[in-house]
Amino acid sequence: MRQGILVRYGEVGLKGQLRGHFEKALQKEILRATGVDPRAVRRTSGRIWIWPEEGKIPEVLRAVTRVFGVVSASPVLEVEAEWEAILQGALRVAQRVRARGARTFKVEARRSGKSFPMTSPEIAREAGGVLARELHWPVDIHAPEATVTIEVREKAYVFSEVVPGPGGLPQGTGGKGMLLLSGGIDSPVAGWLAARRGLFPIPVYFHTPPFTTVWSWEKVKDIVEVLAGWMGPLPLYTVPFTAISQGIFAKGPERLGTILMRRFMVRVAGKLAEREGAGALITGENLGQVASQTLESMAAVEEASPLMILRPLLTWDKAEITAKAREIGTYPISIRPYLDCCNVFLPRHPVTRPSLEEVLRAEAQLPVADWVEEALQQVERKEIAPPLG
Amino acid sequence: MIYLDNAATTRPHPDVVAAMEKTLTVAFGNPSSAHGLGMEAYRLVEEARKRIALTLGVERQELIFTSGGTEANNLALLGTAQNAPPKRRRILTLAIEHDSVLQPLAHLERHGFAVEMIPLHPDGRFRPEGLRALLTPDVFLVSMGLVNNEVGTWQDVETAGQILQEVEPKPLFHIDAIQAWGKVSLRPAFRYGDLVSLSGHKIHGPKGVGVLWKRPGVVLTPLLFGGGQEAGLRSGTENVPGILGLGKAAELLTEVESRDEDLLARKMILWEETQKHLGDRAAVNGPSPEEGAPHILNISVAGMGGSVLVEALSQKGVLLSTGSACSTRHMQSGRVHRALGLPPERGASALRLSLSRDTAVEDLKEAARILGETVRELGPIMRRRR
Numbered sequence: 103m104r105q106g107i108l109v110r111y112g113e114v115g116l117k118g119q120l121r122g123h124f125e126k127a128l129q130k131e132i133l134r135a136t137g138v139d140p141r142a143v144r145r146t147s148g149r150i151w152i153w154p155e156e157g158k159i160p161e162v163l164r165a166v167t168r169v170f171g172v173v174s175a176s177p178v179l180e181v182e183a184e185w186e187a188i189l190q191g192a193l194r195v196a197q198r199v200r201a202r203g204a205r206t207f208k209v210e211a212r213r214s215g216k217s218f219p220m221t222s223p224e225i226a227r228e229a230g231g232v233l234a235r236e237l238h239w240p241v242d243i244h245a246p247e248a249t250v251t252i253e254v255r256e257k258a259y260v261f262s263e264v265v266p267g268p269g270g271l272p273q274g275t276g277g278k279g280m281l282l283l284s285g286g287i288d289s290p291v292a293g294w295l296a297a298r299r300g301l302f303p304i305p306v307y308f309h310t311p312p313f314t315t316v317w318s319w320e321k322v323k324d325i326v327e328v329l330a331g332w333m334g335p336l337p338l339y340t341v342p343f344t345a346i347s348q349g350i351f352a353k354g355p356e357r358l359g360t361i362l363m364r365r366f367m368v369r370v371a372g373k374l375a376e377r378e379g380a381g382a383l384i385t386g387e388n389l390g391q392v393a394s395q396t397l398e399s400m401a402a403v404e405e406a407s408p409l410m411i412l413r414p415l416l417t418w419d420k421a422e423i424t425a426k427a428r429e430i431g432t433y434p435i436s437i438r439p440y441l442d443c444c445n446v447f448l449p450r451h452p453v454t455r456p457s458l459e460e461v462l463r464a465e466a467q468l469p470v471a472d473w474v475e476e477a478l479q480q481v482e483r484k485e486i487a488p489p490l491g
Numbered sequence: 492m493i494y495l496d497n498a499a500t501t502r503p504h505p506d507v508v509a510a511m512e513k514t515l516t517v518a519f520g521n522p523s524s525a526h527g528l529g530m531e532a533y534r535l536v537e538e539a540r541k542r543i544a545l546t547l548g549v550e551r552q553e554l555i556f557t558s559g560g561t562e563a564n565n566l567a568l569l570g571t572a573q574n575a576p577p578k579r580r581r582i583l584t585l586a587i588e589h590d591s592v593l594q595p596l597a598h599l600e601r602h603g604f605a606v607e608m609i610p611l612h613p614d615g616r617f618r619p620e621g622l623r624a625l626l627t628p629d630v631f632l633v634s635m636g637l638v639n640n641e642v643g644t645w646q647d648v649e650t651a652g653q654i655l656q657e658v659e660p661k662p663l664f665h666i667d668a669i670q671a672w673g674k675v676s677l678r679p680a681f682r683y684g685d686l687v688s689l690s691g692h693k694i695h696g697p698k699g700v701g702v703l704w705k706r707p708g709v710v711l712t713p714l715l716f717g718g719g720q721e722a723g724l725r726s727g728t729e730n731v732p733g734i735l736g737l738g739k740a741a742e743l744l745t746e747v748e749s750r751d752e753d754l755l756a757r758k759m760i761l762w763e764e765t766q767k768h769l770g771d772r773a774a775v776n777g778p779s780p781e782e783g784a785p786h787i788l789n790i791s792v793a794g795m796g797g798s799v800l801v802e803a804l805s806q807k808g809v810l811l812s813t814g815s816a817c818s819t820r821h822m823q824s825g826r827v828h829r830a831l832g833l834p835p836e837r838g839a840s841a842l843r844l845s846l847s848r849d850t851a852v853e854d855l856k857e858a859a860r861i862l863g864e865t866v867r868e869l870g871p872i873m874r875r876r877r
């Protein structure tokens with residue numbers, strides 16, 4: 103008898119070569135996230151089995167249910183395919199779920215191959231009867247609070263608890279994107295959503311000291327650390343942006359300040375994308391929340407971007423974003439109130455529906471290439487590791 | 492690095508560190524243990540207590556060691572209020588007090604007490620006639636800081652104490668002397684106060700240790716119950732390293748007659764140099780520099796965000812605080828500035844420069860020069876926002 107973890111995955115409709123690609127990437131990600139010996143991971147019949155060292159089950163279960171591509175995972179007991187052993191295993195698993203407060207249960211059984219002498223319905227009925235009797239536990243076939251599953255093959259497997267994973271596609275199957283990260287609530291969520299579709303987000307933070315303080319930078323690092331908890335070590339790019347912001351506000355019309363700044367940001371991020379081999383930019387933009395997030399503003403910014411800009415949150419409501427940020431774990435960090443109240447680089451009367459023409463005209467006065475080059479020379483790249491434990 | 496944030500905390504003196512280290516390596520016993528090692532720890536704690544009592548001019552059995560100034564304030568306020576008669580549930584304090592005073596009082600307010608603010612002069616000093624007007628026999632407790640931690644107002648606790656004697660029964664008088672210790676004389680506090688709070692890390696001692704002085708006869712209910720240490724008023728195995736560090740730090744303080752005039756002279760140099768570099772762009776908040784505490788200078792630089800300057804100066808190695816929040820990191824409206832009747836811009840642009848006896852005159856001049864230079868650099872950008 104041994105304990106392990108059964109991992110379920112799969113996108114509906116993923117077939118053939120693509121499926122193989124997916125499975126390979128997923129297996130790699132599971133190894134990265136759990137740190138278990140590669141020999142302890144096996145893939146059979148569309149599922150992955152992990153047999154970690156003794157005592158590591160809770161830790162590995164937690165790690166594996168944070169791997170993109172994992173639909174769910176269950177702690178599982180492997181026993182000999184003999185009736186007595188199966189009953190003992192079922193009892194052990196049942197006792198644990200019972201102790202957690204499930205008031206009713208049923209047994210489901212699956213037999214593959216015909217070597218085992220009982221049929222699936224027989225196994226379910228007989229085992230259900232024994233558990234009900236031994237544990238004084240009422241059976242409820244239609245709406246049980248717990249389901250004990252028995253699968254019989256060369257060996258038999260018993261499990262009950264099912265922990266959901268994030269689903270989606272494994273890390274890296276969708277390439278890389280530069281994530282424009284602020285300290286706010288939205289952009290980390292956008293990065294997480296991209297990552298869930300296999301698009302590896304590389305965060306870029308535009309830092310404007312002394313108008314934003316070291317504490318905001320610290321906050322961004324903490325946010326990236328939480329994201330790294332989902333996707334493994336992440337490189338964080340920090341771009342000193344004070345000089346450019348200053349230049350824009352000194353030379354350009356103030357009301358276009360935000361749009362011009364964002365045009366510089368996408369240019370710098372685009373250059374960094376070249377270094378990293380990233381194929382897109384990702385932002386936390388969301389239609390119509392603030393002046394700079396009208397369709398016209400986004401279009402005026404996008405025009406300067408060498409890469410397409412992905413906006414996973416475009417149509418989300420604030421409440422949905424906040425709920426997701428809580429789920430991911432970035433929310434409490436995002437709402438830390440730092441003294442960046444003196445944001446001088448905010449136009450007093452920003453244009454909400456800029457015409458591209460006037461933006462281009464304003465920008466023609468600025469030494470665009472030089473400024474981008476200067477910023478790139480001062481960029482800092484720092485690897486952020488996942489949080490301990 | 493030029494460290495001008497001594498009102499936040501001070502650098503521990505090497506002798507303090509040495510005294511503490513001894514209790515962490517050799518004399519690590521528990522003062523309650525029966526054996527020799529415990530005995531030694533007990534003796535060290537009691538010697539520190541004696542030494543602190545001596546420097547303060549009080550009796551050692553009147554001192555209660557706590558986990559810091561915050562706990563000393565909480566113990567003084569909550570520990571006495573628990574014994575307030577039902578008909579005496581008013582408490583008077585100042586709107587500029589530290590949060591470790593105002594928050595326990597807010598807690599008491601939620602439990603049936605009425606907390607009222609004594610009116611202030613624009614420099615933060617309480618108005619004697621305002622205190623008198625509020626003072627009736629149902630006032631149980633008055634709490635006042637001897638030196639304010641943000642703008643450096645130096646309160647006349649002697650006058651306050653005399654006014655309190657005009658009413659029968661006399662209310663208890665708690666004095667937060669945490670920012671005052673070593674900077675101005677504490678004698679009036681011990682003369683007129685019933686409870687006086689002190690903290691280690693503002694006098695080059697360690698963080699996490701403080702002391703509450705309690706006049707004999709004042710009834711105090713503990714906040715922490717347990718092994719009965721500190722005469723049952725503060726249970727918990729003694730913070731032996733902290734207490735020894737505190738003892739050493741107290742011993743290293745030099746006696747101040749009224750106010751540390753040498754320190755004040757240096758603060759005046761800082762102010763004059765600041766004016767030299769900033770002209771009338773710099774305005775003092777709170778008391779005029781020559782009147783306040785000798786180590787705190789709170790100024791606003793017109794049109795400059797306090798946090799922006801703190802960040803910019805920090806990059807240049809000059810460390811100070813915004814002058815408008817008890818915690819610089821967190822967005823907080825300028826509570827103290829508002830209480831002094833200053834406009835919000837003054838709070839938002841406030842800086843607190845705070846000195847210690849270690850601060851060199853050269854560093855003050857250099858800091859003022861860097862401040863002026865930084866304001867000139869950032870000024871044009873900030874002015875866009877006007």
Ligand SMILES: Cc1ncc(COP(=O)(O)O)c(C=O)c1O
Nearest residue numbers: 559560561589591640669670690
């Ligand atoms: C006036 C005043 N009271 C209380 C405190 C709190 O003391 P401690 O930091 O030791 O808890 C401080 C300093 O933070 C203070 O300046």
